[in-house]
Amino acid sequence: MSRIVYLNGEWLAEEEAKVSIFDRGYVFADAIYEVTCVLDGKLLDYDGHAARLKRSTGAIGINMPVDDETLLSLHREIAARNDMTEGLIYLQVSRGNPGDRDFMFEKDMTPTFSMFTQKKQVTETKSAKNGIAVVTMEDLRWGRCDIKTVQLLYPSLAKMEAHDKGADDAWLVRDGEITEQTSATAYIVTADDVVITRPLSHVVLPGITRASALQIAARNGMKVEERAFTVEEALAAKEAFYTSASNFITPVVSIDGKAIGDGKPGALTMKLRELYIADRRANAI
Structure with a gap:
């Protein structure tokens, strides 16, 4: 069974998740990511990861696509949808898709926001x-x-x-x-x-x-x-x-x-x- 991933407000099977070839995360590596560990089905050091995500996106001027409450809810939901008790949640926010390749960009672009899980043994390795x-x-x-x-x-x-x-x-x-x-x-x-x-x-x-x-x-x-x-x-x-x-x-x-x-x-x-x-x-x- 494939993983359930999150992409721009939708829950999708991983095979169905698509991002434009013009997305600046793909063309310019213009994106921020975070990874949060899941242990016993719960999030470790979550507040620190959420704060660093906001600091990183702010540092390069990417708009955060969701508020704090929604961000925590999405982390919990993706872990639950994928029956994750131990592993990692990866999150990526790119500046978005401008429709073509250009070094310059509009400052109010809509970000591309994705999340996926990786089941992994993290305690006994x-x-x-x-x-x-x-x-x-x-x-x-x-x-x-x-x-x-x-x-x-x-x-x-x-x-x-x-x-x-x-x-x-x-x-x-x-x-x-x-x-x-x-x-x-x-x-x-x-x-x-x-x-x-x-x-x-x-x-x-x-x-x-x-x-x-x-x-x-x-x-x-x-x-x-x-x-x-x-x-x-x-x-x-x-x-x-x-x-x-x-x-x-x-x-x-x-x-x-x-x-x-x-x-x-x-x-x-x-x-x-x-x-x-x-x-x-x-x-x-």
């Missing part, structure tokens, strides 16, 4: 149990990585290159310092158990899981420091991990072929993952 290997790669993305656009070509190519090198993903580097993973936030843990991640700026996405993880870490007595860190610091770290809505908190066990710590998921990382899942599960809506 192989990557969480064993950790992942990453390689470092130059960060060649555009300058406004804090806006969650669908301009994901370079992250996609970087992931593919990492796989070709025998790794699972890439950590991106600017001026010798780690910015983030291709589609996640990167962290290291120092020898004295300080969790370090890059501070928010135009070069990193303000991760919703990042915000929750850092709050939970601090609340449980873990030391947290928001600062840039170098590739050399990462290679010398006691532990490393990443956070994202679809993977929660997941250990990184090697960087550029070098084992991090003993090459196994770190104790602090796994404790923080356990605390995160329990806290977010208890606060899901």
Whole structure:
């Protein structure tokens, strides 16, 4: 049975959902997206994702097609229509279809608004149990990585290159310092158990899981420091991990072929993952 998706006010079988070839999301990657995790049939960190969606659309001048109440209702309904208890809800808002290709656009265009689901195991995963290997790669993305656009070509190519090198993903580097993973936030843990991640700026996405993880870490007595860190610091770290809505908190066990710590998921990382899942599960809506 096909998924039920949402497109511009209609619930459709995925095979029936069509978007114009002139849509600016297709022609110019002129679109914003969000992804919210579903666990036990409920939404995790929903308020943060909804707020970031509004921030991102506002940053590039796309009109939000629905109000706050409707947006939450649509998330709940698409999960219910697809019998989703665990997985992801993807949402995309493009500037819309101007009827032809043109770099210029009308500021009052009607957006194209779509949603779909992906059933996925998010709690018990192989990557969480064993950790992942990453390689470092130059960060060649555009300058406004804090806006969650669908301009994901370079992250996609970087992931593919990492796989070709025998790794699972890439950590991106600017001026010798780690910015983030291709589609996640990167962290290291120092020898004295300080969790370090890059501070928010135009070069990193303000991760919703990042915000929750850092709050939970601090609340449980873990030391947290928001600062840039170098590739050399990462290679010398006691532990490393990443956070994202679809993977929660997941250990990184090697960087550029070098084992991090003993090459196994770190104790602090796994404790923080356990605390995160329990806290977010208890606060899901």
